[in-house]
Amino acid sequence: MNDVSLIQVENLYRYYGTNCAVQDVSFEVRRGEVVGFLGPNGAGKSTTMLMISGNLAPSAGRILINGIDILDDPKAAKAELGFLPEQPPLYRELTVDEYLAYCTKLNRIVRDQRRGAIDNAKQRCGLTEVGHRLIGNLSKGFQQRVGLAQAIIHSPAVIILDEPTVGLDPIQIREIRGLIRDLASEHSVILSTHILPEVQAICNRVQIIHKGRLVLESTIEGIQQQLQGNSLLVAFKNLPSIAELDAIPGVEEIETLADGRVRLRYTTGHPPSDALVEMSVANKWGLSELTPEQISLEQIFINITCRDESLAEPDAGSTEVAA
Amino acid sequence: MIFSIAGRELRSLFLSPLAWAILAVVQLILAWSFLVQVDFFMQIQARLPTINDAPGLTQLIAAPLFGNLAFVLLLVSPLITMRLVSEERRNQTLSLLFSAPVTMTEIILGKYAGIMLFLLLMLAIITLMPLSLLLGGTLDFGMLASGLLGMVLLMASFAAVGLFISALTAQPTIAAVGSFGINLMLWIVDWAGKSRSEGADSVLSYISILRHFENMLKGVFNSADVIYYLLFIGMFLIFSIRRLDADRLQH
Numbered sequence: 001m002n003d004v005s006l007i008q009v010e011n012l013y014r015y016y017g018t019n020c021a022v023q024d025v026s027f028e029v030r031r032g033e034v035v036g037f038l039g040p041n042g043a044g045k046s047t048t049m050l051m052i053s054g055n056l057a058p059s060a061g062r063i064l065i066n067g068i069d070i071l072d073d074p075k076a077a078k079a080e081l082g083f084l085p086e087q088p089p090l091y092r093e094l095t096v097d098e099y100l101a102y103c104t105k106l107n108r109i110v111r112d113q114r115r116g117a118i119d120n121a122k123q124r125c126g127l128t129e130v131g132h133r134l135i136g137n138l139s140k141g142f143q144q145r146v147g148l149a150q151a152i153i154h155s156p157a158v159i160i161l162d163e164p165t166v167g168l169d170p171i172q173i174r175e176i177r178g179l180i181r182d183l184a185s186e187h188s189v190i191l192s193t194h195i196l197p198e199v200q201a202i203c204n205r206v207q208i209i210h211k212g213r214l215v216l217e218s219t220i221e222g223i224q225q226q227l228q229g230n231s232l233l234v235a236f237k238n239l240p241s242i243a244e245l246d247a248i249p250g251v252e253e254i255e256t257l258a259d260g261r262v263r264l265r266y267t268t269g270h271p272p273s274d275a276l277v278e279m280s281v282a283n284k285w286g287l288s289e290l291t292p293e294q295i296s297l298e299q300i301f302i303n304i305t306c307r308d309e310s311l312a313e314p315d316a317g318s319t320e321v322a323a
Numbered sequence: 324m325i326f327s328i329a330g331r332e333l334r335s336l337f338l339s340p341l342a343w344a345i346l347a348v349v350q351l352i353l354a355w356s357f358l359v360q361v362d363f364f365m366q367i368q369a370r371l372p373t374i375n376d377a378p379g380l381t382q383l384i385a386a387p388l389f390g391n392l393a394f395v396l397l398l399v400s401p402l403i404t405m406r407l408v409s410e411e412r413r414n415q416t417l418s419l420l421f422s423a424p425v426t427m428t429e430i431i432l433g434k435y436a437g438i439m440l441f442l443l444l445m446l447a448i449i450t451l452m453p454l455s456l457l458l459g460g461t462l463d464f465g466m467l468a469s470g471l472l473g474m475v476l477l478m479a480s481f482a483a484v485g486l487f488i489s490a491l492t493a494q495p496t497i498a499a500v501g502s503f504g505i506n507l508m509l510w511i512v513d514w515a516g517k518s519r520s521e522g523a524d525s526v527l528s529y530i531s532i533l534r535h536f537e538n539m540l541k542g543v544f545n546s547a548d549v550i551y552y553l554l555f556i557g558m559f560l561i562f563s564i565r566r567l568d569a570d571r572l573q574h
Contacts, residue, residue: 050418053418053422054422055421055422057572074426075424075425075426076424078424078425079424082422083418083422085415085418087415089414089415089419091335092414094331094338102327103419106324106327106328106419106423106425108424
């Protein structure tokens with residue numbers, strides 16, 4: 001992977017009236033990266049994406065697409081980006097072929113390359129069969145694919161997808177995800193979603209936005225590390241005393257849960273599972289369950305987005321970079 | 324680029340039954356008015372040679388036909404222009420144009436060119452009726468050309484107003500009502516001046532979109548009339564561009 005940063009966003013602000021939808025958002029996306037933009041509803045995901053795609057002017061800040069400032073030279077910058085908004089911008093009265101032909105003209109693809117660009121986009125998005133059908137008669141999944149084809153038809157450096165898998169069935173979701181991973185080899189992709197497993201499945205990097213601020217920026221590996229918790233869930237037929245458990249090396253904290261199971265917190269990196277099993281056999285505790293507890297991305301997400309009070313202070317919500 | 328957008332606009336117009344219905348209804352109404360004029364001409368034809376400086380075929384048939392077309396367009400042009408921007412805004416397809424390497428000016432001029440092509444087509448079909456008189460008579464081509472020019476400028480003005488109003492809203496029906504209101508207001512604004520002092524009268528009749536058109540219909544080509552229309556069209560196109568650009572900006 002190469003180090004060219006294709007999207008550079010610096011100190012972006014956007015106000016709607018007096019309501020600040022996005023404040024001080026800065027990040028970079030390099031070639032070959034898929035960045036997942038996470039956030040609860042109304043966090044500013046779509047606003048940020050609309051600004052990067054040139055649909056909204058930022059109140060303050062700078063956006064560079066492939067090194068070109070989108071406010072100084074919108075034409076050149078927009079030639080480098082493909083955008084799929086939440087609602088795909090489709091003309092229902094046109095056929096897929098007519099629509100894509102119009103898109104090639106809008107994106108100033110030279111005449112003799114248009115045919116090839118249309119065929120390529122149709123093939124990548126699995127639209128070859130439906131070229132002659134009216135967009136209005138296609139199913140939601142196919143319409144979403146036409147929207148995607150529109151975004152990649154001019155092979156832009158940057159592809160921006162706002163909730164690309166919303167409203168699709170599981171098979172279509174899998175196909176679209178595969179396609180996005182495929183695209184990432186040549187382009188850089190930003191996608192917004194509130195489906196957390198989706199991010200784990202396709203992104204290299206995660207950014208969580210909350211109340212208009214970027215509150216977490218991390219690689220997926222960094223997140224995975226955070227996800228590995230430091231606790232075990234255990235259950236016994238004959239519950240040993242707290243003191244006995246506490247004596248196991250590495251155990252730091254013991255918590256008895258309501259259903260009779262016990263949560264053992266241990267020193268990070270030294271799970272006491274071996275010792276626990278040996279002692280259970282020796283003392284006839286009858287160990288019946290031993291599960292390493294995982295923090296889900298959901299948990300991290302909720303932890304971050306629920307820290308409302310701390311966010312109120314100016315610096316508390318600053319970027320946490322793991323890994 | 325402008326022509327790609329115009330082409331899409333024209334294609335979408337003809338893919339909906341609205342354009343066909345409008346063409347058919349306008350054609351029907353004007354054919355009726357044409358027949359009435361021809362009939363009238365037949366009745367008075369015998370007496371014409373006795374009148375000094377008698378009106379000719381063009382003046383008796385083509386000019387009233389265009390006058391009627393202008394009135395019909397006043398009602399019909401808002402229906403054609405209403406969807407230009409408002410429907411794209413409502414269906415959220417504007418972002419396709421906004422994120423493509425196209426300027427606001429190109430978007431507006433493209434849409435305007437699309438609608439003008441449609442209106443010119445309508446005018447061409449209707450002009451065939453007076454031209455058919457050539458089978459049995461002669462026309463005053465100077466007068467016909469002046470009338471046609473006036474017609475084109477009037478259409479272009481209605482289209483510019485319609486485009487601007489359509490850019491203001493997300494509801495096509497509101498755009499139609501709005502542009503019809505403005506067109507009609509500009510049409511009748513000189514009524515107010517008639518009973519007033521000389522000054523007010525001349526200002527109001529100068530503003531009236533109809534006065535300038537009537538001159539041209541009579542075969543009087545005055546550059547002031549042409550400039551009036553060009554300024555009018557230019558102003559509304561610039562307003563439209565500004566309005567569309569304002570979608571991006573902070574409110």
